[in-house]
Amino acid sequence: RMDAAYWSQDANGEYKYHWIPVVDGDVRNSIAYDINDAGILVGSYNKYIQGYIRDKFFIYDTNTPETKPVTPNDFYSTMSDLSSKPRDINNKGQVVGYIESTHDKDKPRPKVGFLFDKESGEFSNLNKLLTCESKGYEKDAEGNWKRHEVSVEDGSGKTLTYNTDIVVVEANSINEDGTIVGTAFIRKPSYQFDDKGNLVVGDNGKPLFELNGNGQPVTSYLPRMV
Numbered sequence: 001r002m003d004a005a006y007w008s009q010d011a012n013g014e015y016k017y018h019w020i021p022v023v024d025g026d027v028r029n030s031i032a033y034d035i036n037d038a039g040i041l042v043g044s045y046n047k048y049i050q051g052y053i054r055d056k057f058f059i060y061d062t063n064t065p066e067t068k069p070v071t072p073n074d075f076y077s078t079m080s081d082l083s084s085k086p087r088d089i090n091n092k093g094q095v096v097g098y099i100e101s102t103h104d105k106d107k108p109r110p111k112v113g114f115l116f117d118k119e120s121g122e123f124s125n126l127n128k129l130l131t132c133e134s135k136g137y138e139k140d141a142e143g144n145w146k147r148h149e150v151s152v153e154d155g156s157g158k159t160l161t162y163n164t165d166i167v168v169v170e171a172n173s174i175n176e177d178g179t180i181v182g183t184a185f186i187r188k189p190s191y192q193f194d195d196k197g198n199l200v201v202g203d204n205g206k207p208l209f210e211l212n213g214n215g216q217p218v219t220s221y222l223p224r225m226v
Helices: none
Strands: 003-011 015-019 029-035 041-050 052-061 084-089 092-099 110-115 122-125 137-139 143-148 148-153 158-163 166-174 178-190 219-225
Touching: 003 029, 029 084, 029 137, 041 084, 052 092, 158 178
Parallel strands: 052 084, 084 166, 110 166
Antiparallel strands: 003 015, 029 041, 041 052, 084 092, 092 110, 092 166, 110 122, 137 143, 148 158, 166 178, 178 219
16 A cells, blocks of 8 residues: 655754654555655545545645644535545645546546635645636627537548637646646547557548447547646
């Protein structure tokens, strides 16, 4: 198993190992990800919750090593079964990472980036903090919000029209100004590849769309830095 820990210098300048006492005895693994200048550390532990193995984000004050890590409430007033992991904490006590967004039991769960404020205890889905334009919306002539429409032509002259969709799925870093770096899934056309992994290109030099069973072009979600 892995155990969350940190190292600090003693009076002689030597680094000493400090084990972090995880929440309770049935934790299977734990890991520490980041620590700020005030000694506030973030990590996650792995345990059974409601009969399933889940990861939960914790926060730990290394200045009071006798206290146990705290598992912040996420979107609910009590600890949910949504897996969550932190990635970074800044000196203002703002934590970013990812959390599952659905409660499906036996299938993979989609994830969203989160922002947690230690001082206020507020836990936010980053996608709910974005402007409409950041999520792929635009105003029409009547001032109503609608998704931006994209039209793309492929190598056969076929045109695919689809609506823009942008979902932040993970936040990886936050600086002191509150600027967050993360990963978003962006809706894009899917293209054909040959057996060697090369794009199949049409006579006009453009790649060919991947088609479904009805011969229609399809789209997929690709990871992009945001």
